[in-house]
Amino acid sequence: MKMDCRILWSFLLLMALAVPLSASAMEMDDCLDCHGEVDEVGEDLFIDGDKFLPTEHADMGCVTCHESVTDEHPDDGEAVTSADCLDCHEELGGQYMATAHAENAVCSDCHNPHQVHGIESVSGPDMNQQCSQCHDSIEVMDSHAEWLPQASLHISKLPCITCHTSAEGYVIVLNITQKQKKSEGLKGYSFSNYADLKEYAGEKEIQSLIDIDGDNHISLAELRTFNRNPAYKSLHLSGTMVPGEISHDLTTLDNRYDCTFCHASGPGSMQTSFLALPTEGGIYQRMTVEDGAMLDTLYGTPNFYMTGSTRSATMNIIGLIIICGGFIMPIGHGTLRFLTRKNRQH
Ligand code: HEC
Ligand code: HEC
Ligand code: HEC
Ligand code: HEC
Ligand code: HEC
């Protein structure tokens, strides 16, 4: 994982400050003895250790962010301070704070500081969950349907941030979905979680369902084998377009009315593609997919097709010839009849 230099420095600085200043010798485990148990502290102060410990924030320990905590806590009755995200995330945080949306939501409305993840570990629906706390899904669907055909398909497939932030580049991410008897989401399909896929994989790793040779890379041949396997009949690969790297300039971008922004994005985004598999901890792990496999809609991704995305110059010319061909008969016939009208009068 690459680390912004400034983040590293702020981190080291805070560490240096935290050690002598902190009034507590308590370690993370001590904190979790209380805060990791709902029975001890109640729902509101509960920190889920299983979700916190695998995150980048856990490497810093609790006290780095909660400096003022003392050895007498909680009996001292003192309020505990919490660090400001902007202390360490100047760049992304600053970008967000400059948007009009910063008036509407603060960092912790979208991010639980004890469960932070990079964009590569979060699914589209989970990202959209953050937005739907405030933006009613049905209202969003209705307002977008005024200009966007198949709005419910778009809204359920795409992360909101694909249209509402700008990014350097976009990638295609495939997820395994399965038919849910009860749910109607995604036309009756919803994302398979770890336990769902474990049922298919049995003793083996869930990765083996599709990455047959275990090289952490999905080839077109592996996609084809997966799609054709009758045992996985109720599993589908669902694709979506996601920013390659996160940006926080949350706004409405003019070019997102433009259907060709995605539908003619062509091999650029379609080449860089990933398969995201769910982990036991409820996040996702990505594997690269062979370049171009996404364009093979017949065997590679039969359930994912962004109309127009496979546009190529040659195909356009062939298409034009076919369309013109269709007109040649009636037009040619009419012209001939017109030119020969005198002959026919005889
Ligand atoms: C003995 C159990 C116990 C331990 C150990 C403990 N806490 Fe607490 N903590 C509590 C209780 C109870 C409260 C609520 C206190 C109150 O409301 O006055 C609390 C409150 C807090 C709050 C404030 C929540 C808020 O929004 O007001 C923070 C932050 C916090 N603890 C962090 C920590 C950290 C960091 C550690 C480890 C260095 C830690 N606690 C260790 C029991 C504990
Ligand atoms: C990266 C910084 C960071 C780390 C590391 C961190 N916290 Fe927090 N914590 C925060 C922030 C920021 C808030 C305030 C959240 C808000 O305003 O909603 C917070 C809030 C809390 C609260 C109040 C309840 C809540 O969820 O809002 C408790 C209790 C708490 N932290 C305990 C802990 C414990 C225990 C650890 C270590 C296991 C820890 N924190 C590690 C940043 C951190
Ligand atoms: C004491 C410094 C510090 C504070 C305060 C802090 N962070 Fe972080 N955060 C880090 C470091 C270090 C990383 C790991 C490097 C990176 O991804 O930039 C990180 C990573 C992250 C990640 C990405 C995790 C990943 O796996 O890629 C998110 C999201 C995040 N922080 C959000 C927040 C939010 C929101 C707050 C405020 C509630 C906050 N951070 C406060 C230091 C901090
Ligand atoms: C309106 C929602 C929203 C707000 C507010 C928000 N973020 Fe984010 N942020 C996201 C989404 C969505 C992602 C993608 C990953 C995820 O869902 O955690 C993300 C990702 C990140 C990341 C990880 C970047 C990476 O490498 O993938 C960091 C760090 C981060 N945000 C920091 C912040 C900070 C600091 C603030 C406040 C100044 C903030 N965010 C406010 C929605 C938000
Ligand atoms: C804590 C509440 C909250 C969260 C979370 C939140 N928003 Fe908002 N957002 C608002 C409010 C309030 C407004 C202003 C009123 C409105 O337009 O609905 C707004 C406005 C907007 C606008 C219109 C602003 C403009 O410039 O046209 C967009 C687009 C938007 N939000 C997208 C998002 C996305 C995408 C997410 C998730 C990544 C998100 N919001 C998360 C509260 C929130």
Ligand code: HEC
């Ligand atoms: C295909 C691109 C696209 C997707 C996906 C998308 N939006 Fe939008 N959104 C737009 C555009 C373009 C506008 C401007 C519409 C207008 O001016 O009428 C907009 C407008 C908005 C507004 C402003 C007021 C309104 O309701 O029309 C909000 C809030 C908003 N979007 C939230 C969201 C949320 C939340 C999601 C995810 C659930 C989302 N959008 C997904 C393109 C998109």
Ligand code: HEC
């Ligand atoms: C942000 C990217 C994005 C934008 C902008 C966008 N689309 Fe889409 N569109 C998608 C994705 C992703 C799908 C789902 C493809 C799939 O799952 O097979 C889709 C599906 C569709 C479908 C259904 C295709 C099918 O096979 O059922 C139609 C029709 C469509 N889009 C038309 C439009 C039109 C018209 C616009 C402009 C008003 C537009 N789209 C804008 C990304 C986008």
